[in-house]
Amino acid sequence: MFSFCADPKAIEGLSWLVCYLTSAKHLSFYASFGTVLLLLVVTAPAALAFGFGGATAARSPFLPARIFGKTYIAMVRGVPDIVFFLFFVIALDQGIEYLKSLAVCPDGAWPWQGLEFRVCKEAKVPLATSSPFWHEAYGFMLAVVTFAIVFGAFVANVLFGAMQAVPRAQLETAEAYGMNHAQVFRRILVPQMWVYALPGLSNLWMILIKATPLLFLLSVEDIVYYARELGGSKTQAYEYPHGDWRLWYFLALLCFYLLMTRLSEGVLGRLSARLSKGQATAAGEAMRKAAA
């Protein structure tokens, strides 16, 4: 990156460290923090959408929808989430390739044969001839969908509870005014539920942040992957030889996560104060008294 870095073996001290920390691989490492943030930015709204759908289905008057919603919520309790992560990534991948094989493969054979999952090469997603970028993007996409499904179930649980917590009298009043089921839901229930949902959703956001290293298990090249790659000891054959520095890299990751947690706590605290303003809850009451 810098001109004096041309021959890393000739320099030492601080300039060596500067060159080392700006090597091409390190720049990819810094970019992978972006991957984690991207995952958070994409997954949070997707999980919220899944969760909203799940919670709405769980309190639907239509029985099959209710059963579906309740099963979805109950699914992730009792079973470790990492099981779902490992399961969904393979299951989604195979499901997509199977569906594609129905459309493009000439014979359309059942792909699970003995100890193999085999579809014709036109049905591979992405195609073996695709650029590495598409392979990475597909892997990331699977990870996002998996996160959204699992966290969607957690969100559904929180939103279901929040919908139940909205005072019954509010809904009955709306009905008395002649609103139908959909109108009560849209105009009364949804606007009021957020203040009840926020503590649960904040908790989930923290959990989502702390779940991002699982990307590594889903074989996405994330910060854990780079920390292991870069930190491992390098012999003289490398440009920048060094001992086993993995501990330092992981300590840097630890600091990153602690910082994220601290920042989120601050933002969520403010948001909660904002939403409590003027609400008929204990927190809202305390704010009213403090102002008076």
Added chain:
Amino acid sequence: MTMTCLETVQAYGLRAIGIGENLLPKSDFTLCQHFTLIGSGMIWNLYFGTVALAFGFFLANALALAKAARNPWLRKPAEWFVFVFRGSPLFIQFFIAYETLVLLPRSGIEIFGLTVATSWLTKAWAGALLVLFLNTSAYAAEIFYGALQSIPKGDLEAADAYGISGWQKFRRIQWPTMLRLGWPAYTNEAIFMFHATTLVFFASFPAFRQMGDALYYANYFADKTFNPFIPYPIVGFYFVLLTLLVTGLFGWVNRRLNRHLPQNSRVRNRLRMNLIR
């Protein structure tokens, strides 16, 4: 050579702790093999969860008290301990612990002329247990600290009025009330502690001679058969059973903690959310 299911159970029932047939099945996987090996892996999950919770309970109590202490020399370290372990992913904690433990000298450390062996610390049974113990202590400490803060003022005033103070007041009033108030959340913590044990062999601790936990074997089957639809639901099945067991056991303790109260003012034990760490 095909084995009956009973033979399979005899061969692989205790495989996860190194007893029985050494060679894992390589082909022609049966449902019985799935259930037996994954069930055998549950021994590790039970071991990690139970031991970490048992020891963590005591450290959590100490930390909760330290966090509530007025003396900053007690309070600050406890606050930082809880923040670091609750604010970072368990996954990263496992990595850091493993990397630190392998840095210890292989030959052991000399203390007062005695050589203390260190290599056992890099094994999952000790190293991962240490991380899980510290982690659950931090989470439980926060729960107990919260409970300590929400002891009704009237209870403490009543204790003062009766002339109960100091250790007596803590032992007879504060501590039992803290446990009672914190117990539902602690039950939840215990359940998710067991769930967290599945991370051990997926973080950095290697499985010695393919002796791994339930998820390790499920992953083994899924890798071999390319079929995730059988092994992972089996892990799920075992964990649902375990969750029911923990809920039952902790529910029994909860009823004991609440037995002096009238029916309507008891603390209900309800499963709440606190998932990945």
